[in-house]
Amino acid sequence: MQKLKHKKLWLSSIVIILLVCLLFTGAGYYFFRVACVPGKKSFLSSSSKVLKKTDPLYHEKKWFKAAAKQKWHIESADEKFKLEANFIPYKNSHKTAVVLPGYMDTKEDMGEYDALFHELGYNTLTPDPRAQGHSEGHYIGYGWPEKDDVKKWISYLLETKGKQQVVVYGLSMGAATAMMTSGLKLPHQVKAFIEDCGYTSVKDEIEHEAGVLYNMPAFPRFPLVEILSGINKIKVGYFMGAASSVQQLHKNHRPMLFIHGSQDNFVPTKMVYPNYKATKGPKEIWVAPKAKHAQSFSKHPQEYKRRVAAFLAKYVR
Known part of the structure; x- marks a missing residue:
């Protein structure tokens, strides 16, 4: 009788464990689709495409349209997808800024940044990341597979345009992509990097968003993110903890300017400090007062231009 009770208890425990595992796996797949499969995202604010003269970056956006x-x-x-980019030449310039869009943004959303670099005398090469805009792809890579695409874009730029000095600029996910790219072996023509509001690692950002968007406590957030990371390994090819800006910056010796809004809750402002500390090259940091996520330029347009121009003047002839 006692043995039968123990057997039933063990069977009940196994069933409960299996149900919990099934529940967490299902939730993991749900969050993978939310985070990594391209499409409309309810947690992203939709920006109007209509130009308004009250926009502090109206002139930059108007220039880009024309x-x-x-x-x-x-x-x-990895030779799986066809990628597309905008190239905007500046007269006979031998300087090019590679401009990297953020999460679910496209090259058409980066017009004000193209304008900024054009004003400084740069050509701009602005790719659609894989699975965004007109570039092919199945999943959003958060910068990890994209870093290798950026390296290939740089090689293509140098083959196509010849003598160039290259600057890599990224915003949000594009900023993380820029930092991750900085740790690769790159052509000597790459002179400097600028990152604006990038995260420390994909895993850190996913954990942060799970807490902010779903008010999820440490448990079940921790096991869910681990399951999501495992699914990402199967589908996209990497564990999210391995996709680290910090670790890539440890291998970077080129100059880098770090920018972050002081009121950024999407990629928390605190992430800029370990990123800044990690890089081995010359570096500068600016935490833009009262700026939310990816709004440092619109909040402080003249100061933003001044800081970018002053930084680049030190490293690009």
Whole structure:
């Protein structure tokens, strides 16, 4: 009788454990679709495409709409997808800024940044990340597979335009992509990096968003993110903890300017400090007062331009 009770208890425990595992796995797949499969995201604010004169970056966006854009194409670094970019030339300039969009943004959303670099005398090469805009792809890589695509874009730029000095600029996910790219072996023509509001690692950012968007406590957040990371390994090819800006910055010796809004709750402001500390090259940091996520430029347009121009003047002839 006692043995039968123990057997039933063990069977009940196993069933409960299996149900919990099934529940967490299902939740993991749900969050993978929310975070990593391209599409409309309810947690992202939709920005109006209508130009308004009250916009502090009205003139930059107006310039971009009228600018003549060349469409460039390459295959992704893993040769799976066709990628597209805008190339906007500046007269006979031998300087090019590679401008990297954020999460679910496209090259068309980066017009004010193209304008900023054009004003400084740079060509701009602005790719759609894989699975965003007109670039092919199944999943959002949060910068980890994209870093290799950026390296390939740089090589294509140098093959196509010849003598160039290259600057890599990224915003949000694009900023993380820029930092991750900085740890790769790159051509000597790459002179400097600028990152604006990038995260320390994909895992850190996913854990943060799970807490903020779903008010999720440490448990079940921790096991869910681990399951999500495992699914990401199967689908995208990497564990999220391995996709680290900090670790890549440890291998970077090129100059880098770090920018972050002081009121950023999407990629928390505190993330800029370990990123800044990690890089081994010359570095500068600016925490823009009262700026929310990806709003440092619109909040402080003249100061933003001044700081970017002053930084680049030190490293790009």
